[in-house]
Amino acid sequence: NAGVTQTPKFQVLKTGQSMTLQCAQDMNHEYMSWYRQDPGMGLRLIHYSVGAGITDQGEVPNGYNVSRSTTEDFPLRLLSAAPSQTSVYFCASSYGGTTYNEQFFGPGTRLTVL
Amino acid sequence: KQEVTQIPAALSVPEGENLVLNCSFTDSAIYNLQWFRQDPGKGLTSLLLIQSSQREQTSGRLNASLDKSSGRSTLYIAASQPGDSATYLCAVRPYNNNDMRFGAGTRLTVKP
Secondary structure (H helix, E strand, O other): OOOEEEEOOEEEEOOOOOEEEEEEEOOOOOEEEEEEEEOOOEEEEEEEEEEOOEEEEOOOOOOEEEOOOOOOEOOEEEOOOOHHHOEEEEEEEEOOOOOOOOOEEOOOEEEEEO | OOOEEEEOOEEEEEOOOOEEEEEEEOOOOEEEEEEEEEOOOOOEEEEEEEEOOOOEEEEOOEEEEEEOOOOEEEEEEOOOOHHHOEEEEEEEEEOOOOOOEEOOOEEEEEEO
16 A cells, blocks of 8 residues: 555745645545644644545635545645745545544645745 | 643653653543654654543553543653654544644654
8 A cells, every 4th residue: 555645745836826736545545634734833734525525624724725526536726826835735544534543644745835 | 722732842862761742732522632753854654543532552662641631641652762753743633523633743852
């Protein structure tokens, strides 16, 4: 199993550009989520999905869109990048879409918005 | 709103020492608590998951405890090694909420 994979590893954008961060998992996990990690602030939940076709907002959803057309993939779209979105982005997944299960994380995407 | 705090923010110890990392949370209504390790520039690696009905979990030299009523968890690392140097994060899963809450982490340095 590859686990949770994320692409790209690094990305530099100019303000106003759009892009999609890719996330995929091969563990047949129902629950997937996106976090951002900023210095001194821990991880904060952006969006999550409890299964294909179902998504919901987390703590910091503004400026981001998600969709879940398959169990395996959960892309995160930045609509119009802003410097405040400079961060490290992590995708995570777990079984069952319930709250009882261990979460597994991808290696992260380091995004800089100029 | 659930708040998770980890103190200290950084810790440096000599090799071989036993150490304790602390995690506190403000709302005891949680499903579970998970400890992670993060190496510089890397993702999070799950270390231990404690369900709300459990008091502790052990894996090798690691032991995590949970006191839900007092809103505290500790991660005990026995006989620390330089390879244990990393940032350790704790996170709680609140009831009826998919928003897993993270602490800011403790950066551990184990000196040879």
